Amino acid sequence: MVDTMPKSKILIIEDQAPMRRNVALMLELEGYDTCTAENGLVGIEVAHREKPDLILCDVMMPELDGYGVVQALRVEDAFATTPFIFLTAKSDRSDIRAGMNFGADDYLTKPVVRDDLLAAVQTRLAKAAAIRGRLDDATNASFDPDFTSHEPLQTAFGLTPREAEVLLWVAQGKSNGDVAAILEMSEKTAKQHLGVCFQKMGVESRTAATLAAIEILAKRKA
Amino acid sequence: MVDTMPKSKILIIEDQAPMRRNVALMLELEGYDTCTAENGLVGIEVAHREKPDLILCDVMMPELDGYGVVQALRVEDAFATTPFIFLTAKSDRSDIRAGMNFGADDYLTKPVVRDDLLAAVQTRLAKAAAIRGRLDDATNASFDPDFTSHEPLQTAFGLTPREAEVLLWVAQGKSNGDVAAILEMSEKTAKQHLGVCFQKMGVESRTAATLAAIEILAKRKA
DNA sequence: AGCGCTATCCGACAAAAGTCGGATACCCGA
DNA sequence: TCGGGTATCCGACTTTTGTCGGATAGCGCT
Secondary structure, three states, X not given: OOOOOOOOEEEEEOOOHHHHHHHHHHHHHOOOEXXXXXXXXXXXXXXXXXXXXXXXXXXXXXXXXXXXXXXXXXXXXXXXXXXXXXXXXXXXXXXXXXXXXXXXXXXXXXXXXXXXHHHHHXXXXXXXXXXXXXXXXXXXXXXXXXXXXXXXXXXXXXXXHHHHHHHHHHOOOOOHHHHHHHHOOOHHHHHHHHXXXXXXXXXXXXXXXXXXXXXXXXXXXX | OOOOOOOOEEEEEOOOHHHHHHHHHHHHHXXXXXXXXXXXXXXXXXXXXXXXXXXXEOOOOOOOOHHHHHHHHHOOHHHOOOOEEEEEOOOOHHHHHHHXXXXXXXXXXXXXXXXHHXXXXXXXXXXXXXXXXXXXXXXXXOOOOOOOOOHHHHHHHOOOHHXXXXXXXXXXXXXXXXXXXXXXXXXXXXXXXXXXXXXHHOOOOHHHHHHHHHHHHHOOOO
């Protein structure tokens, strides 16, 4: 891993060209990647193409206004958690409330000060990164089945306690002999129980049973 | 699942008693659970005890002000994504920016209108729920190994391509005979390859090998 | 008590899974 | 070109796995 931290990509949706370029310039000087759109419809299209990490959006625009953009994007899974910041001249309290209630993450009023813009962008990106980190944790740790109890198996497949115990050890890679020793029973008995497990689980080999068992045991508690 | 949707719990950290009770009342009438604290230090303590789903917080308070609260809680994993809304009389633009830049999710100015308060609370709870939903998806779907390619196994255990192919099928519960048929080789050959896999993987049974292989294949790409 | 039901236990046999030795073919460097 | 290393292939033998039948003990119900 020698690749340097990838630049965050920011989409700017803004009607007026000078403003658009000005904001883009400020952000690029800070090392961000930028892309722009001149109205809401184009903005949504660009968002799909560029997958930005954060969206800055004007409110008053032709074709589709900022409220429409945030509504359209928020229902999409890909953008449900993308930080969305309004950047607009509409600075009345009611305007601000309306914008935030559409699900925006921040609301900057024009004329925007450089420091405010950068701080807001940084804060929201940091927050999004924190959330993404949590998601990664959840997915990377995805394989850690819980072998502490056989009850999940019992309920999942309708097994008897003893059968579930046998399956629990089999699912950890133990041989029939090992299981028999651990549970203090004859190896034949272990086999018998396991055979019943196969029937009830609808599988016909110890490996397939292991897979099914792991699938149950890997479900994690929130 | 007959249990009714659990009420969201909201923590109100606010210096002035009348204001505190007023806000709490408004929220309770909407069906929320509330708990309160009269300053920042108490607020943090209550937050740990009650694990609120959302926090409303004044800025100017004795002991520890709102900025301090949000800073203290944001670094804790448990509260890193809990919606945090400032509720304060400090309505200057610079105050708002400061609050948002500390990582707050919204900023309401006193005197607060009932509709604004409820809308803000609802919006932020909805957003938090969306994020939580994603986390749950990630953890619940935690078991879906990717059986489309044998290369991960090859690199993970130093296997040859053919060996990895055999292991890939074995890890899906296939018998040696099945694997041989699928890969068009003799069953003996399949066994031979698998035996080498066992050595290289440091296991001694097909089930243990399956577990190790699944662990590799279950790691998900972001 | 007598009956059916289930959970638990075990032994013997057939079918796999796993091990051993050996063979061919390829690539790469001496 | 000629070994040395490796990937691939296969057959015979041993061990484990899976299946069949059968036995006992508890539990609820009539």
